Structures are given as structure tokens and as C-alpha cells.
Amino acid sequence: MRRGLLAEFETPEALLQAIAELRSRGYRRLDAFTPYPIHGLEQALGFRRSPLTWLVLPFALAGTAGGYLVQWYCNAFDYPLNVGGRPAHAAPAFIPITFEMMVLSAALSGFVILLxxxxxxxLSHPVxxxxxxxxxxxDRFWIGIDARDPALISxxxxxxxxxxxxxxxxxAGKERS
Structure with missing residues (x-):
């Protein structure tokens, strides 16, 4: 919400009640600003589940494959060493590094995608x-109605x-229209 109408409420109950009433009147582009999390606020606003997990999954799988392939290349292909008759490609030995590469790539990509x-x-926002x-x-609770909401008539x-x-x-963001 870059521009829109903001309303201040004193309690979280009043905020939730106002959001429910506004949604029943056809407002869809709503946002809330609160000092602490309020149970049920996401459902009241009609938020969907974040796509972040599905966007991070390919990076986690790529990190997994990359970690495994680097170990295989180094140990079994490029410079194989016969140590005590053990095989050069010992998959169980590669599991810890492979797992850590998955975690690292998922965490870094998740952070960047979230941003x-x-x-x-x-650094600055009109609200x-x-x-x-x-x-x-x-200690206050605010509702924001985006200026692009078709139900918003000043x-x-x-x-x-x-x-x-x-x-x-x-x-917020402009004077009344």
C-alpha cells in the first residue's frame, strides 16, 4: 500500500471487527499495522499462504545436487584414492555435506527471495x-485501505x-481525492 486511507483503532478486537465489517462491505485491498501479532488477523484480511517455500525448493535441491556432485567429482573422478580398500564413491560418506549444502542454499536463497x-x-514509506x-x-492498531481498492469512495x-x-x-501518500 503506497497510497490509501488509514484508520486508527484502540484495541485489537475493534480492529478485527472493523476488518470483518469492511470485508463484508466489499473492501479487498486491506492491510493492518499492529504492535504485536494478533491471532486470526491473517484470516480476517484474507491473506493466502506465502509462495516462499515453493520458490526456495528448487534452490535447496540445486544445493543438494551441487554438494553431492562436488564430492563425487573430487573423490571418485578427479583424484580417487584407494584408502584401505574402500570405494572412491561412498555415498553414505557424502550425506552430511550434502545435507549442509541443502540447508545453506535454502537459507541464503530464502533470505534473498524474502527481501x-x-x-x-x-527506507521511507508514505504511511x-x-x-x-x-x-x-x-499501542495502537491501524487499518490501511489501498487507494486502488474499487470500493474506496473517500x-x-x-x-x-x-x-x-x-x-x-x-x-497516506497523497491528499484526498
């Missing part, structure tokens, strides 16, 4: 300019948010 999907780092928004990290939505118990209603 890309979240569009981070973002930070809204008066009182700094309390979202202390005076009607502002009145609806006030009727739902919003302490303040303000625009």
Missing part, C-alpha cells in the same frame, strides 16, 4: 508521514471507518 517479495529494504502512526509500534469510506470506531482517519 525481493517484500520489496525490502525500503510514516501520517500523524500518530508511530504509535502502531507501541467521504463514504471515511464515514464508515468513523462509525466502526476509528479514533482517527487520515490519507
Amino acid at each position: 525481493v517479495l517484500s520489496r525490502l529494504p525500503e 510514516f508521514d501520517v500523524p500518530g502512526f508511530e504509535r502502531a509500534s507501541i 467521504p463514504i469510506t471515511e464515514r464508515d471507518l468513523t462509525d466502526l470506531g476509528a479514533l482517527t482517519v487520515a490519507w
Whole structure:
């Protein structure tokens, strides 16, 4: 949400109730800003499961294959050593490094993909300019309605948010349209 309408609520219960009411009225581009996690907020906002696990899986498998292939190449193909009559390609001996390469590649790729999907780092955001928004990290609960939401009609939505118990209603990213 780069631009839109923000509403401040005093309790998490009021926030959840307002989100449920707004979604029943047809608002779909909603976001919430809270000082701590609230049980049921993701379901109330209609968030889907993150695609991060499926995006990281190919990198984890590539790290696994790469770790195994490097060990095979070094020990069985490029420089095989006959130590005590053991085979040069001993797959059980390759398991620990292979597993660690999978974990390393999944962690690094997951971190980078998370930053890309979240569009981070973002040093400044229009919601930070809204008066009182700094309390979202202390003791207040905020709902954001994206300006691209087709159900957002400025005076009607502002009145609806006030009727739902919003302490303040303000625009982020631009002046009223």
C-alpha cells in the first residue's frame, strides 16, 4: 500500500471487527499495522499462504545436487584414492555435506527471495508521514485501505471507518481525492 486511507483503532478486537465489517462491505485491498501479532488477523484480511517455500525448493535441491556432485567429482573422478580398500564413491560418506549444502542454499536463497517479495529494504514509506502512526509500534492498531481498492469512495469510506470506531482517519501518500 503506497497510497490509501488509514484508520486508527484502540484495541485489537475493534480492529478485527472493523476488518470483518469492511470485508463484508466489499473492501479487498486491506492491510493492518499492529504492535504485536494478533491471532486470526491473517484470516480476517484474507491473506493466502506465502509462495516462499515453493520458490526456495528448487534452490535447496540445486544445493543438494551441487554438494553431492562436488564430492563425487573430487573423490571418485578427479583424484580417487584407494584408502584401505574402500570405494572412491561412498555415498553414505557424502550425506552430511550434502545435507549442509541443502540447508545453506535454502537459507541464503530464502533470505534473498524474502527481501525481493517484500520489496525490502525500503527506507521511507508514505504511511510514516501520517500523524500518530508511530504509535502502531507501541499501542495502537491501524487499518490501511489501498487507494486502488474499487470500493474506496473517500467521504463514504471515511464515514464508515468513523462509525466502526476509528479514533482517527487520515490519507497516506497523497491528499484526498
